Amino acid sequence: MTMKISELLVQYLSNPIGIDSKRPILSYKLESDEKDQYQTAYRIIASSTFVLLQNNSGDLWDSGKVQKEKNYAIEYEGIPLLSRQTVFWKVKVWDRSGIEAEWSSIHSWEMGLLDDSQWIASWIGQGDNADCKKSAAPQVAIDFTVDNIDRIVKARAYISGLGLFHASINGEQLDDSFFSPGESDYSKTVYYATYDILDKLHNGCNAIGIIIGNGQYVNFLVDPVMLLDDHTEAPEHRYQKNDGGYVRQGLYGDKKVIAQLEVTYADGEVQYIAATDENWRLTDSPITFNNWFGGEDYDATAEIDGWNMPGTDRMGWSKAVVMKKPLGKLKGREFNPVNIMEKFPAASISKLENGNLLVDMGRNVSGFPELILRGMTAMDRGATIRMLPAETLYNDHSGVDQSSCTQSWSEKYHCTITNSYTIKGTGDESWHPIFCYQGFQYVEVSGFVGEATVENFNCCVLRVANKKTGTFKTSNVVLNQINEITERSIESNMFFSFTDCPQIEKLGWLETIHLMFRSITAGYDIRSWIPKITQDMIDSQTNLTDIDNGDSEGLGYIPAIAPEYHRIVGLHRDPNWSGSCILTPWEYYQVYGDSTVLKKAYATMKNYMAYLETQTKNGLLNDYAQMGDWGQLNETTPKVLVENCAYYYLLKTMANIAALTEHHDEVEHYSSKAADVQEKFHSHKECYQPENRNYGNSSQTSYGCVLFSGIILEENRESSINKLQEAVEIRDYHLSSGEVGLKQVFASLGQYGKSDVVYKMVMNDTQPSYKYFVDKNLTTLPEYWNFEELWLGTMVRSRNHAMMGHVKEWLTSYVLGIRMAAPGYKKIIIEPALMQTIEEVEGNVTSSYGVISVKYYRNSEGLHLEVQIPVGTTAEIGMPAIGDELLSYDVGELSVRQQDQAYWISGIGSGNYKFTVR
Numbered sequence: 001m002t003m004k005i006s007e008l009l010v011q012y013l014s015n016p017i018g019i020d021s022k023r024p025i026l027s028y029k030l031e032s033d034e035k036d037q038y039q040t041a042y043r044i045i046a047s048s049t050f051v052l053l054q055n056n057s058g059d060l061w062d063s064g065k066v067q068k069e070k071n072y073a074i075e076y077e078g079i080p081l082l083s084r085q086t087v088f089w090k091v092k093v094w095d096r097s098g099i100e101a102e103w104s105s106i107h108s109w110e111m112g113l114l115d116d117s118q119w120i121a122s123w124i125g126q127g128d129n130a131d132c133k134k135s136a137a138p139q140v141a142i143d144f145t146v147d148n149i150d151r152i153v154k155a156r157a158y159i160s161g162l163g164l165f166h167a168s169i170n171g172e173q174l175d176d177s178f179f180s181p182g183e184s185d186y187s188k189t190v191y192y193a194t195y196d197i198l199d200k201l202h203n204g205c206n207a208i209g210i211i212i213g214n215g216q217y218v219n220f221l222v223d224p225v226m227l228l229d230d231h232t233e234a235p236e237h238r239y240q241k242n243d244g245g246y247v248r249q250g251l252y253g254d255k256k257v258i259a260q261l262e263v264t265y266a267d268g269e270v271q272y273i274a275a276t277d278e279n280w281r282l283t284d285s286p287i288t289f290n291n292w293f294g295g296e297d298y299d300a301t302a303e304i305d306g307w308n309m310p311g312t313d314r315m316g317w318s319k320a321v322v323m324k325k326p327l328g329k330l331k332g333r334e335f336n337p338v339n340i341m342e343k344f345p346a347a348s349i350s351k352l353e354n355g356n357l358l359v360d361m362g363r364n365v366s367g368f369p370e371l372i373l374r375g376m377t378a379m380d381r382g383a384t385i386r387m388l389p390a391e392t393l394y395n396d397h398s399g400v401d402q403s404s405c406t407q408s409w410s411e412k413y414h415c416t417i418t419n420s421y422t423i424k425g426t427g428d429e430s431w432h433p434i435f436c437y438q439g440f441q442y443v444e445v446s447g448f449v450g451e452a453t454v455e456n457f458n459c460c461v462l463r464v465a466n467k468k469t470g471t472f473k474t475s476n477v478v479l480n481q482i483n484e485i486t487e488r489s490i491e492s493n494m495f496f497s498f499t500d501c502p503q504i505e506k507l508g509w510l511e512t513i514h515l516m517f518r519s520i521t522a523g524y525d526i527r528s529w530i531p532k533i534t535q536d537m538i539d540s541q542t543n544l545t546d547i548d549n550g551d552s553e554g555l556g557y558i559p560a561i562a563p564e565y566h567r568i569v570g571l572h573r574d575p576n577w578s579g580s581c582i583l584t585p586w587e588y589y590q591v592y593g594d595s596t597v598l599k600k601a602y603a604t605m606k607n608y609m610a611y612l613e614t615q616t617k618n619g620l621l622n623d624y625a626q627m628g629d630w631g632q633l634n635e636t637t638p639k640v641l642v643e644n645c646a647y648y649y650l651l652k653t654m655a656n657i658a659a660l661t662e663h664h665d666e667v668e669h670y671s672s673k674a675a676d677v678q679e680k681f682h683s684h685k686e687c688y689q690p691e692n693r694n695y696g697n698s699s700q701t702s703y704g705c706v707l708f709s710g711i712i713l714e715e716n717r718e719s720s721i722n723k724l725q726e727a728v729e730i731r732d733y734h735l736s737s738g739e740v741g742l743k744q745v746f747a748s749l750g751q752y753g754k755s756d757v758v759y760k761m762v763m764n765d766t767q768p769s770y771k772y773f774v775d776k777n778l779t780t781l782p783e784y785w786n787f788e789e790l791w792l793g794t795m796v797r798s799r800n801h802a803m804m805g806h807v808k809e810w811l812t813s814y815v816l817g818i819r820m821a822a823p824g825y826k827k828i829i830i831e832p833a834l835m836q837t838i839e840e841v842e843g844n845v846t847s848s849y850g851v852i853s854v855k856y857y858r859n860s861e862g863l864h865l866e867v868q869i870p871v872g873t874t875a876e877i878g879m880p881a882i883g884d885e886l887l888s889y890d891v892g893e894l895s896v897r898q899q900d901q902a903y904w905i906s907g908i909g910s911g912n913y914k915f916t917v918r
Contacts, residue, residue, distance in 0.1 A: 002032075002095060002100070002101040002102065003030050003032045003037060003039070003093060003871060004030070004031045004032065004101075005028050005029070005030060005091060005092070005093060005101060005102075005103075005104035006028065006029050006030075006031065006096065006104070006106060007027075007029040008026070008028045008089070008090075008091065008105070008107040008111040009026070009028070009030055010026055010084070010085050010107075011024050011025060011528060011531075012023075012025075012027065012525070012527035012528040013334065013336075013528055014107075014342060015107055015109065015388070016109050016110070016334070017110040017112075017156070017194045017196060017689055018110065018111075018112035018156075018158070018192070018193065018332040018333065019109050019110065019111050019332055019334060020111075020112050020114070020331050020332030020334060021114055021331075021334065021599070022080065022081060022114065024075075024076050024109065025072075025073050025074060025076070025594070025596055026044060026075075026076060026091075026149075027072035027073060027074065027102065027109075027848065028071055028073060028241035028351070029071070029452075029849070029850050029870075030071055030093065030302045030850065030871040030872060031445055031850065031871060031872075032095070032871050032910065033049050034095075035909055035910060035911030035912075036096070036097070036139045036909025036910060036911065037095055037096055037871045037872075037909070037911075038069055038096050038432065038871060038872045038873075038908050038909070038910065039067065039068075039069050039070075039071055039093045039094065039095065039871070039872055040067065040094050040096060040098060040819065041065050041066055041067045041068065041094040041117050041657045042063070042065075042066055042068065042070075042074075042091055042092070042093045042094075042149065043059065043063055043064060043065050043890055044057030044060075044061070044062075044063045044074065044089060044090070044091045045057075045062045045063070045089065045091075046058055046060040046061040046062075046076065046078050046088065046089040047060055047088050047089070048085070048086070048088075048637075049086070049088065049719070050088050050106065051086040052088075052842045053090060054524050054744070055899055056066070056103075056159050057076070057175050057652065059079075060079050060081075060087060061076060061077060061078020061079065062078075062280050063077070064898075065172045066096070067505050068594075068695070069872055070110070071093070071218065071848070071849065071872060072592070072593065072594060072606050072848040073382065073593065073596055073848075074159065074596035074739075075250070077597070079319075080733065080787045081111050081114075081202075082111065083111055083112065083114045083115065083118050083466060084110070084112075084113070084156070084262075084264070084270065084625055085110065085115050085507070086108055086109075086111075086154075087108060087109050087111075088107070088108045088683050089106070089107055089109075089112070089117050089715060090103050090104045090105065090107065090110065091103070091104045091739055092104065093264055093455070097811075099295040105263045108788070109905060110194075110587075111371070112158065112160055112192075112194055112317035112332035113192075113238065113260075113330070116330065117262060118224055119158075119258070119262060119330065120272060120275050120286055121158075121258050121259055121260040121275035121276045121277070121500055122258065122275075122277050122278075122279070122322045122323075122324070123256045123257070123258045123276070123324070123326070124140065124256060124257060124258070124276045124277065124280055124282075124320040124321060124323060124324045125138070125140075125212060125255055125256035125257060125320065125321060125323050126138055126255070126282065126318075126321060126437050126901075127254070127321035127323060127333045127602075127748075128252065128254055128321075128323050130254065130321070130832075133284070133837060134214070134218065134255075135214070135288075135289045135290065136282065136284060136285070136287060136288050136289060137211050137212060137213050137214070137253070137255075137285045137287035137290050137435060137672075137746070138211070138212055138278055138282050138284060138507055138812065139208040139209060139211045139212070139283060139284070139285040139307060139308075140210050140257065140276070140280045140281065140282045140320050141207060141208065141210070141280065141281060141307060141308055141314060141864075142207065142208060142211070142279065142281065143205050143206065143207045143310050143311070143312075144205075144207070144208065144261065144273045145204065145205055145206070145273070146201050146202065146203060146205055146206055146263065146273055147203065147652065148203075148206065148265070149202060149203045149457040150736070151199060151265045151266050151267075152198065152201075152263045152264065152265055152266075153199040153264055153513055153890075154196075154260050154263065154264040155196070155197045155201055155261070155262070155263045155264070156194060156195065156196065156197065156261070156263075156264075156277045156777050157169070157174065157189065157194070157195040157197045157208070157260070157261045158192055158193075158194055158195075158259070158260045158262075159174075159180070159181070159193055159195070159210070159257070159259040159260075159263075160190055160191065160192035160193070160209065160257070160258050160259075160330060161181065161212050161213070161221070161224070161255075161256070161257040161258075161260070162186060162190065162215070162217040162218070162253060162255060162257075162326060163214050163216055163217030163218050163257055163292075164179050164181075164213035164214070164215040165181070165210050165211065165212055165213065165257050165434050166180075166210065166211045166213065166434050166435070167180075167195075167208065167210045168208070168209050168210075168308045168486045169200040169201070169206065169308075169310045170200055170201075170202070170207060170211075170308070170309060170310065171207075171209075171306070171308050171558045172200055172733065173202075174195045174197065175195065175337070176339060176340070176429075177193075177337030177338055177339055177465075177677050178293060178337070178338045178340075178434060178437075178462060179215065179334055179337075179435070179495075179496070180193045180333075180337060180340050182208040182210025182333055182335065182337070182496045183216055183495075183496040183497065183563060184496075184535075184536065184539070184563060185248075185251065185328065185536055185539035185540055185563040185564070186217055186250055186251055186252075186326050186327065186328045186442070186558065186561065187248050187249060187250030187251055187326075187327045187328055187536060187539070188250075188328050188329070188538075188539035188704075189325070189328045189329060189331050189361050189800070190326050190328040190330050190331065190548065191330075191331055191332070191333045192258070192330050192331070192332060192333065193333050193337075194332060194333070196424065198263075198724070201263075202262060203604055204310075205310040205311060206273075207308055207309050207310040207311075207312065207374075208259065208261065208274055208308070208311050209308025210257050210259060210472060211285045211434070212255045212256070212257050212647070213255070213287070213290050213433065213434070213435030214255060214290050214291060214292060215292055215435065216292055216565050216833065217251075217252060217253055217255070218253070218254065218255045218432070218649035219240060219291055219675055220242070220247070220251075220252045220253070220565070224852070228353070231614055233292055237294075237411060237413070237415045238289070238291050238293070238295060238404040238415055238417065238418065238509045239293050239294050239312065239402075239405070239409060239415045239416060239417050239775050240291060240292075240294055240297070240309075240505070241293055241504065241505050241507070241567060242323065242566075243566070244565070244566025244567050244569075245566075245568065245569035245572075246551060246552075246567045247564075247566070247567065248546055248549070248551065248564060248748070249327070249546075249549045250326065250327030250328065251563065251564070251565060252468055253324075253326060253580045254323065255277060256323045256326075256696075258276050258325075258330075259274070259773020260272065260274075260275045260276070261273045261274040261275070261278045261377060262341060265503050270590075273508040275910050276320070276321055277322065278320055278321065279319075279320075280319075280320040281314040281317035281318065281319065282306070282317055282318045282319070282321075283307075283316075283317040283318065284302065284304075286298050286299050286300060286301075286302040286303050287434075287435065288442070290304070290433070290435040290436060290507065291292045291436060292335060292435075292436055293417065294415070294416070294417055294418070294420040294436075294860025295389075295416075295417050295420075295433070295436055296419050296420075296421045296433035296434070296435055296436050297418075297419070297420045297421075297422075298420070298421050298422065298431055298433075299422040300422055300423060300424035300429065300431070301381060301382055301422055301423075301424055301425075302419065303424065307605045311385055316351055317573075322637070322684070327509040327689070328539075329463065333429060334528060334531070334532070334538050335464070335496075335529050335531070335532040336464050336465040336466055336528060336529065337464070337465060338356075338461055338462055338463060338464050338465070339365050339465045339495070340367070340460045340461065341462065341463055341465065341491070342460075342461040342524050343370070343458050343460050343461070343828050344361075344362075344456060344458065344623050344676065345454050345457065345458055345459075345461060346359045346360060346454040346456075346457040346458070346460055347360050347361060347362030347454070348360045348362075348454065349452055349453065349454050349456075349457065352397075352398060352399055352444070353398060353401065354398070354857040355446075356399065356444050356445060356446045356724075357444070357445040357446075357448055357452055358393075358399070358400070358442060358443075358444055358445075359442065359443040359444075359445060359454075359457045360441065360442055361440070361442070361457075361459040361546075362441070362459075362489070363441060363780075363781075364391055364439065364440070364441040364488070364492075364496075364778075364779045364780040364799055364800050365439070365440065365459055365461045365492065366421065366437060366438075366439050366461065366462060366463065366492035366717050366800065367387060367437055367438070367459065367460045367461045367462040367492070367493070367814070368389075368432050368434040368436070368437050368438060368460050368462070369387055369419065369432065369440070369443050369457055369458070369459060369460070370430060370431070370457070370458035370459075370460050371385060371387070371430060371431050371432065371456065371457065372430045372456050372457065372892045373423065373428065373429040373430065373456065373764035374428050375427065375428065375451070376424065376425045376426065376427060376428070376429055376449070377425055378425050378485035379425070379601055380423045380425045380449050381423060381424060381425030381694075382422060382423065382425070383422070383423045383447060383449050383525070383527060384420055384421070384422045384423070384447050385420065385421050385422075385423070385445060385446070385447045385448055385449070386418055386419075386445070386446045386447055387418070387419045387420065387421075387444070387445050388400050388402065388416060388417065388418055388443065388444040388445075389405070389417060389419070389438040389440030389441070389442070389443050390402045390404070390405055390417075390438075390440055390442050390443075390444070390749040390795070391404045391405060391439060391441055391503070391799040391800065392423070392441075392442070392799065393442060394468050399433065399607065400442045400443070400444040401795035401796070402417055402739060402794070404503070404504075404796045404797060404798055404799050405417055405439060405440070405503035405504060405798075406436070406504065406505050407795050407797075408505070408794060408796050411801075417503070417838075419432075419433055419436075419438075425647045425750070428602060429433070432458075432460055433569040436550065436838070437462050437502065438502065438503055438796070439492065439501060439502035439503035439799075439800045440503070441458065441527070441648060441779070444519050445457075447497060450546075454730055459658070461491075461742075462495075463491050463492070463494040463495065463758070464469075464494050464495055464529060466494060466526050467523045467525040468524055469523065469524060469525045469845075469846035470521075470522045470523035470524070470542070470812070470840075470843065470844060470845050471840070471843045471844050472522075472523075472524075472811055472812065472815075472841075472843035472848060473842055473843060474815070474838050474840060474841045475838060475839040475840040475841070475843075475857075476838050476839075478763065478771055479507070479762075479763075479811070479815070479838070480773070481692060481774045481875065482770045482773070482807060483807075483811055485773065485778060485779055485780050485781055486519070486781060486802075486805040486807055486808045487523055487772070487808070488779060488780045488903065489780045489781040489800055489801060489802040489805055490516070490519065490520055490523065490524070490669065490802050490808070491780070492799075492802070493802045494520075494524070494529075494533070494572055495579075496534065497533060497536065497562070497563070498511065498512055498520075498802070499668075499782050500798075500803065501743050501783065501798040501800055501801050502800055503700070503798060503800070504797075504798055505566075507561050507565065507566060507740070508533070508561055508563065508792055509560060509561055509562065509577065509610070509803075510537065510543075510558075510560060510577045510578065510580035510581075510584075511558075511560075511576050511579055511580060511627075511740065511803070512739070512802060512803050513533055513575075514532075514561050514579075514580045514583035514586075514587055515576075515739060515740065515803075515806070516743075516745045516802055516805055516806065516809075516831065517583075517591065518587065518591065518806075518808075518809040518812075519586075519805050519808035519809040519814070520808075521592075521808060521809075521845075522808055522809060522812035522813075522845055523808070525846065527588075527592055527594070527721060527733050528625055529585065530547045530585075530588050530742055531596075531597050531600075532839075533562075533584065534581075534584060534585055534588075534597050534600070534601050534769070536562040536578065536665070537558060537562045537580070537581040537584070537601070537604065538600075538601060539562070539563070539602045540541065540558060540562040540563060540564050540603050541556060541557065541558050541581070541607060542554065542555060542556065542557040542606065542611075543555070543829060548786065551602060551719060552575070552643055553572075554614060555607070555611060555720065556607035556608050556610050556611030556612075556678050557578070557610050558580075558581045558604075558611075559572055559576035559609075560572045560574060560627075562571070562576060562578035562659065570626060571626055571627060572626065573619065573624060573625065573626050573648040574624075574626055574628070574643065574646075575624075575625060575643055575647050576623040576625070576627070576628065576646045576740050577665070578608060578612075579608070579612060579646055579650045581601060581604050581605055581608050581657065582601075582608065582609075582650055582653055582657070583649075583650070583653065584597045584602075584656060585597040585605075585655060586600045586653050586656075587659075589660070589823055589866060590820065591820070591823075591824070591825075591847075592628065592822050592823075592847075592848050593823040593824020593825075593826060593848050594824070594848070595660060595661065597813050598657055598660065598661060599661050602657065602661055602663065605654060605657065606654075606666070609650065609651070609654055612647065612650070613673075616647075617714050618646050618680065619676055619677060619680045620640070620647070620677065620680050620681065620684060621640070621643045621647050622640055622693065623639075623640075623715050623859045624643060625639050625640075625642065625643035626741070626818045627640055627644075628643065628738075629701045629705075629738035629739075629740045630738045630739055630740065630803075631700075631739050631803065631804065632701060632736060632737055632738035632741065632788055633735070633736050633738075633768055633782055633784070633785040634731075634736050635699045635701065635736040635737065635738075636697065636699075637696055637697060637699045637701040637702050637705075637737075637741060638686040638687065638697060639700075640684065640686050640687060641686060641687045641695065641696040641705060641706075642678060642703055642705055642712070642741070643686060643707075644681050644684075645681075645705040645706060645709040646705075646709070646740075647677055647709065648674055648677045648678060648681065648709050648711040649708075649711070650672070651670050651671075651673050651674035651677060651707040652671075652674045652709075652710060654666075654670040655667050655670035655671040655674065658670060662727060664668075667713075677711070679712055682713060684812075686879050690792065691790070693716050693719060693720075695716075695723075697722065698723065698727060698737055699727055699736065699737075699741075700724065700727045700728055700731075700735075700737050700741060700745050701736075701737045701738065701740070701741025701742075701744070702727075702729060702747065703720050703721075703742050703744075703745075703748070704724060704737060704741050704742075704745035704747075704748050705740070705741060706720060706745035706749040707720060707721065707724065707744070707751075707752075708743075708744035708747055708748050709744070709887065715871055719755070719813060719902050721752045721775065722746070723782060724745065724749065725749070725754060725757055728745075728749075728757055728760075728761060731760070732760070732764075733757070733760040733764050734759055734763050734764055734766070734767075734768055734769065735764075735768045735785060736767055736768070736785075739803040739804055739806075742804060742806045743809070746758055746809065746810045747792040747809070747810075748806070748808075750810055750813060750814040750833070753832035754834075754860065755810070755814040755815070755834060756833075756834070756837070758810055758814070759834060759837065761790040762807055766783030767785065767786065769809055773841075776788075780799060780853055781800070781801055781802065781804055782797070782798065782799045782800075782801060782804075783797040783798040783799075783801040783803070783804075784797060785804070786802075787799065796906065812843070812845060813831065813833075814832075814833040814834070814836065815828050815832065815834055815841060816842075816843045816845075816854050817829075817831045817832030817833060817854060817856075817878075818830055818843075818844075818845045818852050818854055820847075821832070821876065822850065824847060824848045825845075825847035825848070825849060825852060825870075826849070826872070826874075826878070827872060827874055827875070828852060828869065828872065828873055828874070829875070830852075830854055830864070830865075830867055830875055830876070830877045830878070831877070831878035832854065833901075835856055835858070835863050835865075835879070835880055836863070836880060836882075837859075839857060840855075840857040840858070841853075841854070841855070841856055841857075842854065842855035842856075844868070847870060847873070849870040849871060849872045849873050850870030850871060850873075851870060852867075852868065852869065852870060852873075852875075853866075853868035854866070854867055854868075855867075861914065861916065862916050862917050862918040863879065863917040863918060864914065864915070864916050865877070865879055865914070865915045865916075866912070866913070866914050866915075867908075867912070867913050867915075868911075868912050868913075869908055869909065869910045869911060869912075869913070870910055871910045872910065873909075873910060874907055874908060874909055876904060876905070876906050876907070876908070877904070877905045877913075877915065878902045878903065878904050879902065879903045879905075879915055879917050880901065880902060880903075881901050881902050881903045881916060881917070882897050882901065882917070886917070886918055887903045887905075887915060887916070888912060888915070888916045888918060889905070889914060889915045889916070890913065890914045890915075891913060894906075894907075895906070895907055903917065
C-alpha cells in the first residue's frame with residue numbers, strides 16, 4: 001500500500017486567504033499501514049487555476065522530483081506571487097522503495113494585499129484627538145451596491161481596526177472570532193484580517209457595519225480609568241493596568257478602522273464595492289463603555305434596529321473623519337483568531353446576604369460570562385444587570401473578591417472589573433462582551449430581573465484557536481488533575497501573546513514562551529502562533545528612532561514584555577526574559593524542525609547579543625538582571641548565577657544557530673565568548689566555590705541552572721547531579737525554585753534518571769507542590785507557590801498563571817516518556833521512567849511528521865508498552881530490565897541491548913508496536 005497524504009498546510013494554516021508571505025512555507029502529513037516507511041522524494045506543483053492543477057500543469061511552480069525526506073517547511077519557489085492571487089497546489093511522494101503515491105487532494109491559498117498602494121481605503125473614526133467618549137465604542141456603516149452577482153467568483157473584505165473591530169455585512173457577522181485583528185507592536189506592525197464575503201452579498205443594495213473597540217491601543221489614552229488617590233470622591237472607576245513607565249511612540253492612539261471590500265468577476269476584473277472614507281456614517285453603538293481590563297457595558301435600549309442593514313436612514317449620524325494612519329505597516333494575519341473554544345452553563349447559583357446572586361462557573365477560566373434572559377417586557381426595559389467577575393470569594397463568602405484580578409487595586413482605589421447589560425424589554429435577550437475578556441470562576445450579579453437559574457448564565461471560554469493535539473492520561477487521578485489544571489492555565493493565557501494572566505496584566509512577558517515551550521507543544525499545535533510572537537519581539541527591539549524618542553536602554557535592547565504596552569521599570573531587564581528572542585525561535589526549530597523563524601529573527605538575535613555584551617562587567621553580567629529566579633520560595637539563588645547561566649546558554653545557542661543558518665564566520669565568536677563566560681563564572685565566588693565544588697548557594701535552582709545550561713565543569717557533573725538531589729531532599733521533596741529554575745531542575749533530574757525524585761516533589765502532600773494545588777481544589781495554576789499568602793504583604797495575586805507549569809513538560813517527556821533525539825522528532829526516544837510506579841499511562845504528542853503515541857500498563861503478565869511511530873521517523877525505545885525477566889515483541893528481529901537495568905530497542909521505524917517485559 002502506498003502512502004496517504006493529508007493535512008496540507010500553508011504557513012501552517014488550512015487553505016488560508018490573505019497570506020502576506022511572498023514565499024510561504026508548505027507542509028503535509030504522511031500515513032502508511034506498512035512499518036518502517038519514509039519519504040524518499042516529493043513533488044509539489046502549484047497552479048493559477050484549479051483546472052490546470054487537475055491536468056498536472058504547474059504554471060506557477062513545479063518543484064520536480066526532489067530527493068528529500070522533509071515533508072514540512074518547504075518554501076514556495078515558483079513565480080513571484082501577486083496581491084489577491086489564488087494558488088492551487090498538491091503534492092505527491094515516493095516511499096522508501098521508490099513507489100510513487102497518488103496525488104494528494106487539491107488545496108489552495110490566496111495572497112493578501114502585498115503593497116500599501118493597493119489600499120484605496122482610508123483610516124476613519126471620530127477624528128484624531130477628538131473630544132469624544134473614549135471609553136465608548138462607535139459604530140460606522142455604509143450602503144454599497146453589487147451588480148451581476150452571478151458573475152462574481154470571489155468577494156473579499158480586508159479590515160483592520162485599532163484597537164479592535166467587530167464587523168458585519170447585511171446584519172451577519174463576518175466570522176465567529178473575537179478581538180480582531182490581533183494585538184501587535186502598532187508602531188511597527190498592524191494586522192488586518194481577510195474575509196470571504198461572497199455568501200453574504202446579494203444583487204443590489206448591501207450594507208457593512210463595523211463597531212470599533214478600544215483594546216490595548218486606546219485604553220492607555222483614557223484618563224482617568226482607574227480611581228487615583230487624589231480622586232477618592234469621584235464615581236466608581238474601572239480597573240486598568242497602568243503602572244508602566246516608558247512607552248514607545250506609536251503604541252497608543254485614537255480608535256480608528258480601515259476596510260476595503262472587493263469583488264472579482266469571472267473575466268478577472270476586480271471592482272471595489274466599498275472602502276472607508278469620509279462618506280461613511282458614524283454614531284454611538286450600544287457599547288457605552290469598553291476597556292481591555294475593566295469590562296464592558298451594553299445598553300440594549302440604545303440599539304438602532306437595522307443599523308448594519310441596507311436601506312437604513314443614517315442621515316442623523318455624523319460623517320466619519322479621515323484620520324492619520326498608524327505608524328505600523330499593514331500586514332496580513334497569518335495566525336489563528338481568538339474563538340469561543342468552549343461554552344457551558346453555570347455550575348450553580350445562589351443568593352448572597354446582600355441580595356445579589358452568586359454564579360459559580362465551576363472552574364477558573366479565561367473568557368466572559370454570557371447572560372440569557374427570557375420573556376423580557378416593556379416593564380423590564382431600562383433595568384441594568386451588573387456582573388462582577390472574580391477568581392475568588394471573600395473569606396466570609398459575602399461576595400466576590402476581585403483582589404486577585406486587580407493587584408488588590410480594587411480595594412485600594414475602589415475600582416472594579418464590571419460587565420453590565422441594560423435590558424431592551426422585547427422578549428428573549430442574550431448578551432456577552434465583544435471587546436474584553438476576564439479571568440474568573442465566580443460572577444456576582446446585581447439587578448437581575450425575575451428568578452435566576454443556571455440556565456441564565458453561560459461560561460464562554462476563549463483563546464487563540466491553536467489545535468489541541470496532545471493527550472495525557474494515567475491511572476493516577478491526581479496526576480491527571482495536575483495535567484488538567486496545567487493545560488487550563490496554558491489555554492487561559494493563549495491569546496495574541498502568551499500572556500502572564502487573563503486579568504491583572506494580560507501582557508506578553510517573554511520568559512514564559514520559551515521556558516514553557518515544550519510544555520505547550522506537548523498539547524497544542526503552535527506552528528502559526530510562534531512566528532507572530534517572534535515578530536512581536538523583532539518589532540520591540542530598540543532602534544535609533546526609539547533612542548531619539550527617549551528610550552534609554554540602548555541599541556539592540558529587547559524588553560521583558562512584547563508588545564511592550566507597559567515598561568514596568570525595575571522589572572524590564574533580564575536575559576531569561578529578553579533572551580526569548582533567541583530561545584523561542586530555537587525551541588521552535590528543536591520541536592518542529594523548521595528553521596524559517598530562526599533565519600527571519602537572526603539579525604534581531606545578533607543585535608540583542610551585541611547589546612547584552614555592552615552590559616557585562618569583566619566579561620560577566622553582574623547586577624544587570626532584575627528578576628533572576630522569579631517566584632522562588634524560601635530560596636534566594638544568587639541572581640548573578642541565574643543571569644550568567646542564561647548568558648552562557650544564549651551564547652552557546654547562538655553558536656549553534658549561526659552554524660545552522662550558515663553564518664559560519666560568527667560561530668567562533670559566540671563559542672569563544674561562551675568559553676570565556678564559563679571561565680569567569682567559575683572564578684566568581686557567588687557562582688562557584690572551588691574548595692568544595694559547590695555552585696551558587698547550593699539551592700535547587702543553583703544546580704538546575706548549571707546542569708541545564710551546560711556551564712558546569714565536566715568534572716563536577718556527577719557530584720552536582722547528586723547535590724541537586726540533596727537540595728531537594730533537604731527540603732523534604734518540596735518545590736522551592738521559581739519559574740526559571742523550576743524548568744531546569746525538572747529537566748536536569750529527568751535527564752539524569754531521577755524522575756522518581758521529581759515524582760515525589762510533584763506529589764508532595766504539603767505546600768509547595770502540585771498535589772497541594774489539587775487538594776486545595778484549584779482548577780488552574782496560581783502565580784506563586786504560596787498562593788494563600790499576600791504578595792509583598794499587601795497584594796493578592798493571580799490564580800491563573802502558566803509560569804509554574806513546567807510539570808507538563810516532565811509529564812510528557814518522562815512519565816509518558818516521549819522525547820526528541822533530533823529536531824522535529826526526526827529521531828525519537830521513548831522511555832517511560834515510572835513504569836513500575838504508575839500502573840497505566842497513555843497519551844500522544846503530534847510532531848511535524850505525525851502522531852507519536854505511547855501506552856503502557858502493568859498486569860499479572862508483566863509490563864506492556866504499545867507505541868505508534870509516524871512515517872519518516874525512527875525511535876529508540878527503553879523498557880525496564882529487572883532480574884531474569886524477558887523482553888518480547890510483536891515483530892521480527894530487532895536490535896536489542898541491555899544497559900543500566902533497561903532493555904533498549906534501536907532503529908524502530910514507523911508503525912505500531914507492542915513490547916512486553918514478562
